[in-house]
Every structure is written in structure tokens, then in C-alpha cells.
Amino acid sequence: MQGTIACHACDLLVDVSELKTGQRASCPRCGHSLTRIRKDAHSKVLAYSVAALIALVTANAFPFLSFASSGLESVMTLPQTPAMLWGNGLPMVAILVAAFIIYIPATVLVLLILLCMPLRGERWRPWLKPVGRWVFTLQSWSMVEVFIIGVIVSLVKIMKMATVTMGLSFWGYVFFAILFTMAIAALDKYQMWQEIEALEEQRG
Amino acid sequence: MTTAQPEVKEGGGFNAIWIIPIVALVLGIYMVVHTWMTEGPEITIAFDTAQGLTAGKTKIKYRNVEMGLVTEVFLTDDFEGVKAKVKMDLQAKPLLKADTEFWVVTARIGVGNISGLDTLLSGAYIQMAPGVEGKPGARDFVALPRPPLTAVDAPGLRLNLLSDHAGSISTGDAVLYKGYKVGRVESSEFDSSAERMRYEIFIDAPYHELIDSSVRFYNTSGISLSASAEGLKLSTGSMDTVLLGGIAFARPPDVPEGDPVAPGTEFRLYDSLDATHENPFNNGTHFVVRFSQSLKGLLPGAPVEYRGIVMGRVERIMLKEMIQMGLEADRVAGEVTATGDPIPVLIYMEPGRMALPDTPASVDLLRAVVETGVPNGMRARLETGNLLTGAQYVGLDYYPGADPAEAGTWGDYTEIPTIGGGLNQIMVKVNSILDKIDQAPLEETLVNVNDAVAQLDKALVGLERILNSEETQQLPEDLSKTLEELRQTLDGLSPDSDLYQNVNSSMRQLNRTLNNLESLTRTLSGQPNAAVMGSKLPPDPQPEARQ
Numbered sequence: 211m212q213g214t215i216a217c218h219a220c221d222l223l224v225d226v227s228e229l230k231t232g233q234r235a236s237c238p239r240c241g242h243s244l245t246r247i248r249k250d251a252h253s254k255v256l257a258y259s260v261a262a263l264i265a266l267v268t269a270n271a272f273p274f275l276s277f278a279s280s281g282l283e284s285v286m287t288l289p290q291t292p293a294m295l296w297g298n299g300l301p302m303v304a305i306l307v308a309a310f311i312i313y314i315p316a317t318v319l320v321l322l323i324l325l326c327m328p329l330r331g332e333r334w335r336p337w338l339k340p341v342g343r344w345v346f347t348l349q350s351w352s353m354v355e356v357f358i359i360g361v362i363v364s365l366v367k368i369m370k371m372a373t374v375t376m377g378l379s380f381w382g383y384v385f386f387a388i389l390f391t392m393a394i395a396a397l398d399k400y401q402m403w404q405e406i407e408a409l410e411e412q413r414g
Numbered sequence: 415m416t417t418a419q420p421e422v423k424e425g426g427g428f429n430a431i432w433i434i435p436i437v438a439l440v441l442g443i444y445m446v447v448h449t450w451m452t453e454g455p456e457i458t459i460a461f462d463t464a465q466g467l468t469a470g471k472t473k474i475k476y477r478n479v480e481m482g483l484v485t486e487v488f489l490t491d492d493f494e495g496v497k498a499k500v501k502m503d504l505q506a507k508p509l510l511k512a513d514t515e516f517w518v519v520t521a522r523i524g525v526g527n528i529s530g531l532d533t534l535l536s537g538a539y540i541q542m543a544p545g546v547e548g549k550p551g552a553r554d555f556v557a558l559p560r561p562p563l564t565a566v567d568a569p570g571l572r573l574n575l576l577s578d579h580a581g582s583i584s585t586g587d588a589v590l591y592k593g594y595k596v597g598r599v600e601s602s603e604f605d606s607s608a609e610r611m612r613y614e615i616f617i618d619a620p621y622h623e624l625i626d627s628s629v630r631f632y633n634t635s636g637i638s639l640s641a642s643a644e645g646l647k648l649s650t651g652s653m654d655t656v657l658l659g660g661i662a663f664a665r666p667p668d669v670p671e672g673d674p675v676a677p678g679t680e681f682r683l684y685d686s687l688d689a690t691h692e693n694p695f696n697n698g699t700h701f702v703v704r705f706s707q708s709l710k711g712l713l714p715g716a717p718v719e720y721r722g723i724v725m726g727r728v729e730r731i732m733l734k735e736m737i738q739m740g741l742e743a744d745r746v747a748g749e750v751t752a753t754g755d756p757i758p759v760l761i762y763m764e765p766g767r768m769a770l771p772d773t774p775a776s777v778d779l780l781r782a783v784v785e786t787g788v789p790n791g792m793r794a795r796l797e798t799g800n801l802l803t804g805a806q807y808v809g810l811d812y813y814p815g816a817d818p819a820e821a822g823t824w825g826d827y828t829e830i831p832t833i834g835g836g837l838n839q840i841m842v843k844v845n846s847i848l849d850k851i852d853q854a855p856l857e858e859t860l861v862n863v864n865d866a867v868a869q870l871d872k873a874l875v876g877l878e879r880i881l882n883s884e885e886t887q888q889l890p891e892d893l894s895k896t897l898e899e900l901r902q903t904l905d906g907l908s909p910d911s912d913l914y915q916n917v918n919s920s921m922r923q924l925n926r927t928l929n930n931l932e933s934l935t936r937t938l939s940g941q942p943n944a945a946v947m948g949s950k951l952p953p954d955p956q957p958e959a960r961q
Contacts, residue, residue: 250429257431261438268442272449283473378445389438 215400217242226400245400252330258393259322265386266316273377275361277368288312288379310353315390318352321345322393329405334413338406349394354387454482454502459516459540460556464496466518466538474500474516476542481506484540500540510552511545517558529561563600564616570597571622573675575613575661577683580604581633582659589615590634590662596621599661613683615661625663628672630690631683634662641803647688666691669772695766698726699777701784702827703794703808704756707834711804712796718761719797720810726763728808733757735825756832758824761794761808784830787812788821793833 213227215235219242226235226245234246248254269288276285286294292308295301321341328335365374461467467487474482482502490497502510520538521530533539543562545552563586564570580602589597597617605612617625639648661683665671684690709731718726736758744750765776784792793816797809810830819831880886907913937944 250431253429254431257429257435261435264435264438264442268445272445283471285470378449382442382445385438385441389434 215244217244246398247401248396248398251396251398251401252326254396255322255393256326256330258389258396259319259326262386262389262393263316263319263323265382265389266312266319269379269382269386270312272379272382274379274383275365275377276375277372278375279372285377287377288383307357310351311357314348315352315354315386318345318348319390319393321348322397325402326397329402329409332405332409334409338409342402342406345397346399352390354383354390358384358387452504454504454506455510455551455553456485457482457500457502457510457553457555459498459500460490460554461496461498461518462557462559464498466520466533467496467498467540468537469498471537472498473539474502474506474542475519475539476506476509476544481509481542498540506542508550509542509544510550512548512552514545514552514555515543515558515562516540516555517561519561522561563598564618568616569619569622571617571619571625571675572600572677573615573617573625574678574680575615575631575683576605576608576680577611577613577633580611581683581685583613583633583661584659588660589617589631590660591621591624591664593662596624611683613661626672626674627679628669629663629665629681631661631663631681632687632690633683633685634660634687641800641805645800645802662687664690669695669766695764695772697766697772697774697777698762698764699781700729700827701761701763702732702758702824702829703761703832704758704824704829705796705832706754706756707796709757709759709796709806711798711806712759712808713805716799716805716807718763718808718810720768723768725767725810726761729760729762731757732760732825739825758829759808760827781828784828785821788819788831790814791816792830793819794830795833 214223214225216223217237217240220237220240222237222239224235224237224244229235229245229247231247232249235244236242237244272287273285274288274291276283278284289312291311292304295304295307321344324335324337325341325345328338361380368374464487466472467484469484469487472484473480474484480503482500484498485501486499488497488499489495517540518538519530519533519541521534522528540557541561564572583599583602585599585602587599588595589599597615599613600616601614603612604610615631639646641647664687712728712731714728714730716728717724718728736755740755763780764772765780766772768780770776770779791812791814792810793813795809795811796806799805799807813833816831816833821831822829905911
């Protein structure tokens, strides 16, 4: 069954072996996008990943938000968010938040770089398979967008009570979230595994 | 026909996608650099206690603008104090000089004021007062234990006042000019080496222009009650200075404006307004007067007056010098002699009090006046100023009848001769009167008086005899009879008597006659010929109307 793919939406088996670079394959029955061969796909993933990592690092280095209410002022940085939760007696929530918004996305980005560097050079590396698997496993646990939406919702509520000022990190983190999403989006799962398989066969 | 083949190259070229990480990198670097560039200095401030200081919360403020944040609070290595690390803003950098001051602002409730109430909600903050000296770049500071009363750079004038005792003035008390607060006491300390109090005061601009070398500062604290040759005197300042104490300054009357003063100039702090009035002149001279009478009630500071005008004051009684001179004389003579010498009193006179210019030339003039005045009868006299308190003062005047004398010297001073006087002289006079009474021929007078009394007695006896005689006893009876007769006579004239009736009818007739006469008079005045021709006349002809 070389070159066929089951549609994610309707499970129709579709033969995509004729697909060429720059083309996109969709399910003939339900119209779901199946796979796509982008030009320089790995370069894109790599570029977005590197940019997202840089954005994440800067987002951690500066004040994220500051609240001021009747003379009381509180400035918070991104790493302080889980630390504060921990200090407030919510260690589990703190660990989860830290993992979902910082560490898992960072790990995903590192894995993406490890994955795409060899694929771009078309070189076999023994970690390609596990890394490829982990990227997609971890990616679903990254909640960057959820966090941003959560922050925005909270801000709308808090703004009535206190003066909220967004710091540099907030915009850095928004930038990171966009780049992170683009990096994930630029990676085509089907094509990636095809290439890994090809490289493994080449070697073997 | 050959077809040209293109040159094909693998890969190469620049992929536009790499612009994204480059942009991210540039932005990241920019943020780091920007933060690093705008980062202010980190300073350390030492405190006695960390009360009110919280790392990450406590702010540094200057004019209520945030200038930094406390990042760390820790004990010093010797556990004797607390240090706070403060991240300052970049704009605070030029303000951090060697004498920049920091202090913690919390709510404070003092006797005269309440401050820092806003910190009850927001928590304490550290106030900064920028320095004025040295170059920017100081990094280690020691916080003030309490807020300074005046900012380092506040416009005004800082002065030192010296006082012999502490009075009731404390830090923060007002400095008043004509009752209006123009400054405050910043610090008070006892200068143990000079044995006196030193107050640092600050006069706010623009009132510091009122200060020149001629003004005098005095204590207005509390209530002062003084008894002097002028009587009892009660003086108080405004209510809050009564309660809290304060310092006032004023230029004594009749004193010309002085020179401007430099910051830090020392002034004497007088005990009262009166004290400033008594010593407003810089030029004066000493004289000695010697009295051989009781000096009780003559206190240092008592006035020296010329015909009631204050010219100076008593400085002190020179008992010590007198004893020394006496001992010296005894030593020379080789034996102890007690002669009851008059007691010298040192007086200080200021020509400025006599509307003369306050200059050394006037002092020379005063000395010349005294030296020429003494041969003409100028004398000092001890006078009683107040009978109630017994205070005495020294009076100067001309006594043409005084024994001739010259202005001598006593010790190092010119001596003005004295003349007994005041209450003393009155007592002398009273004594002489009593002596005269004593010498009067009292016994002879008494015999004469006795004679006179005897004769008076005789006269009284004669008078009594006259009163007791028969004729005198009958006198009231006769008088009574006479009165009875008089009453009967009067009864004859009463309305019931005939006489009265007759007179009444006569009067009525007379009235009627007068009425007739009146009508006659009227007729005559209307028609004067009626007396001759009768009153009837033909009527006047009337004009007739034609038909």
C-alpha cells in the first residue's frame, strides 16, 4: 500500500504517490487536507523553530505583566508565574503550567530542530524515528495558545480593578506563540515519515 | 542545430524563510541591549532596621516619581544593621551623589502634623533627596533614621543658634517672624565642649531675606513671667508655641539694618523678647559706681537710667575685685583693716540707646560726657524701681548741690561718683521730721490745752443754767398760743366767711361791666361816629338793572 494515506476525517484511502513538490492533496470525498509537499519544508520548520526559541528566551527574560492598584504594584515575569502558583500552595498546578507553557513547547522546538536538520541535509540519524514520534506526542501537550487566551481573558477582568501594563515579555511570548504554531504547521507528518523511511532504506 | 544547455546548480541562493529567525534574533538582541542600556545603577542603602522594606515591592521615589525598586534586603555581616540593594532607574543616575539622602516614608503622627498616610495602603517607600555635592556615581548610602525636615536643595537659609540652656525647643519647632511661621528647627544638640545648646534652624525662602546681622533670635516657648524694676510682666507666644515651643526673631527697634549673613552663621538665642531689647547694641563702655548702702534688689541686668531713660544695664557687683583690692591693701599695710568701703557695681552703658550712632566714636563721646559731667554734678544714685518687688536700679542725674568731685578710676574702669538717694534719702528725711517732732515743746502745749478745756467746761455750765431757767421753759407755751391766734384769723378768710362771699359777688359784677364795655368798644371801632349819631344809618344805594 505504498503511497496511500487514510483520510483523517473520513478514513478513505487515497493514493498520494503522484503528488509533486508544491502540490497539496485533499480527500476527494470530504475535502480534508491530506498532505502537502512544500518547497524547502525543512528550512521553514527550522527557521520558525529557531525564531520561536529566541522569542521564548526573550519572553522569559523581561517583565511579563505589571499590575498597579491603589499604590500596590506587582511586576511579574514569565518564570515567576509558576513560582507564584507554587508559593500559593498549588504545586501541581505550578508544575503543569510551567510544563505546558514553557518546557514542553521548548522541548518540541528543540526536537523539531533535531529532526529537520538531518532531513534537510538528507542524512540518516539514529534519533530520527523516536524524535519524530515524540514531536507529535508532545506537541499536543503544548498549550501556548491556551495560555495566551487565558491571559487575555484574565486581563480583561483584572483591568477593571487594576492598571495592567504588558511588559516586553508579553509581546515576546505572543510572537513566540505565532512562530511556534507556524513551525508545527510547516511540518507535514506524512511527508516527514516518508522521508525518514526513505533515508532509512537508503542507509540500509 | 544545437540547443544550448542551461547551467544547473544544486541548491544555493538564500532562502527567504531565514529572514524570520534573523528578525527574531535581531529583536531579541535589541531587547537585551535596550534593557541593558536603560538599566540604572544598583545601589546599596544601609538602614537600622528593615521595617517597611520588602524586596521587590518597596520603591524609591523622588517627588513621588518612582526611581527604583528594592531588590534585596539582607542583614549586614556584623548583624548590626540592614542593607537594601536597590535597582535604580537610569534617570536617577545623575541624582546619586555623595550627599544624596534616603529615608523610609511611613505614616507618622507627630505633635504638630500627620504625614505619610498614603503609605498605610501602599506600604512604605523610600524617599530620595538628590544630593548637590560631588559627582554622580555614588553607590553606597546610609539612610536617615527619620525624614529630614528640609530638603537638601530647598531654597532658604540655614543658621546656627547658640543658647546657654535648652529651653523647651525641640526639633521641628517653628521659627516665627511677627507670629508667622517662616522656618523650623532642624536639629538641637548639646555642644558638650562649649557647654551650650546648638540649634540648627532653616529659614524658608523668601523669608531668609529678612535675616541680617542685626536680627536677634529669641525663645517664644511657653509662658514667661518676670518681675523687674518695670513691674510684673507676663508674656506668651501663639498657642502652639506655648504648647510646642518655638523660636522667633525680630530686629530690635531703632537698630539699623545689618549686613547679609552667610549660611551657617551663628546667632545667640535669647531667652525672651525683652532680652533681645536689652542688648541690641554692639558698642558700649563700662563704668563703676560704688554704693555704701544696701544693694539688695539690685540685680545684674537692672537698668541704668538717666532721668528715666534707659542708657545701659548693671553688669555685676564687683565683690570679688573689691575683696582682692582689700586683701592687697591689707597685705601692703601689714594688718587687717575693716573700713566699710562702698561696694563697686559694674555698669555698662551704650551710646546707641541715646539715639547716638552705634559706633566706637559714640563711646568716646559718652566717656567725654561723663568726664565733663561729673564736675558739674553728675552723680549715680541707687533708686527703687518697684516697691512691690524691691528691685533697684542705678539712676544718673545732675545734682548741682552735690559735693564737688571728679570722675576717678576704680580698677580698670572710670568711676562715676554716687550720691545717697532713693528710698534711703526718704528715710533720712523722715528721720529728721521725727527728730523735729521730738524736739517740739510738747508739755507746754499740753498745759495750754488743759486750760482751754477748763474754760470750755465753765462756758458749758453757764449754758446749761440758762436752759434750765423758768423763762426758757415757758417759751414753747407762748409760741403755741400765738399760733392758735393766727389760725383763727385765717379762718375768717375761708370760702364760708362773709368776707369771701362779698369779694366773690363784687368780682362777678366787675366782670359783667367789662363785657358791656367790650361790646361798646366793638361798635366804636366799626362806626366811630356812633357815639354821636346813633348806630342806625340809611342803606347804601343799590344799582338797578335796566329792562
